[in-house]
Amino acid sequence: MAVFVTNNQAGSVALVLGGIVFLLILISGNPLLSLGHGDTQMRFVTRRRRVIQEAEEAPPREARSALEALSMIDPRASRDTAFIxxxxxxxxxxxxxxxxxxxxxxxxMSQGIDGPVHFDIIVATPERRAIFVELKSLQSPVSSIAVHQVTGMAATGVMGGLLVANQPxxxxxxxxxxxxxxxGNNxxxxxxxxxxxxxxxxxxxLGLLRAFGHGSSNG
Structure with missing residues (x-):
């Protein structure tokens, strides 16, 4: 999946407005106990999807805040495939x-999906030394499958590999x-x-880069 940062202020404003509308629906005359019935549930899910869609276009920090708020307001959201x-x-x-x-x-750099091997991110020094970064956003601890994937990618290339995840x-x-x-796998x-x-x-x-003999002024 390509990684990028957007400065789309219109999307940011829409996200805030969408969140406000979502909160108003909850605070108004639609108690949580009624969310499983008919039109109320459909309206609730529609607003949830709207917040999720707007988060896709918002700057990442604002999107994170909106999704965190949504998961607190609507516990079912964390099981929604679009939310995940x-x-x-x-x-x-x-x-x-x-x-x-x-x-x-x-x-x-984000490599995208082209090439024989896909890396989520590549970090390269001015001397053209590089490592790849594999990202995992999960709802449970990182399994050995993910580690095996990264070690395999590192073993077949010339770059060290860093697995970054939100879970331990x-x-x-x-x-x-x-x-x-x-x-000896870097x-x-x-x-x-x-x-x-x-x-x-x-x-x-920096540790992975130093394993290749690269010091850094950041260190």
Whole structure:
């Protein structure tokens, strides 16, 4: 999935308005107990979808706030496939924006879906040394399958690999990652939820680059 950051202010305003309308529907004469019946449920789902759709176009931080508010107001939203997909897209945008902020002298690129191997993000130094970043936005801990995917991608290429997720690793995934690292696979993992985790994200990127013998002025 392509990662990008938008400055679409119209989308931002629409998101705020959509959220206000959504809240008004809840506060007005439609109690939660009636949401499972007929037209009320349809209107409720329609407003939910509208907020989700507007989040796709909003700047990532505003979109994150809107989705978090939606999940608190409407617990069913977290099981909505559109909500899950949009949450993943917003997460990718957030990590992309944070990497760009942390490493202004590096090239931070979204590869898209072209090429024999798909990487969510590639971070490259001016000396053309690079690592890839694989992103996972999940509702449960990261399984060993995701770790195996990243270690396999790193083993077949010349780049180190960083797995970034909003959830921690399972015990099995931690063991698999440690085994891969001990065998010489240049991979790492960071749990990134928001800007409070950015120091760990920065250190992980620099650590992978140093494994290739690259120091950095950011270090």
């Amino acid at each position: 997909r949009t949450s993943g897209l917003v997460y990718e945008r957030l990590v992309y924006a944070e990497l760009t902020r942390l490493f202004p002298e590096f090239s931070v 690793l399972t015990r099995a995934a931690r063991i698999l990652l440690r085994q891969a690292q001990e065998s 991979v790492s993992f960071v749990q990134w939820r928001d800007e409070n985790d950015s120091d760990a994200l920065k250190d992980a990127v």
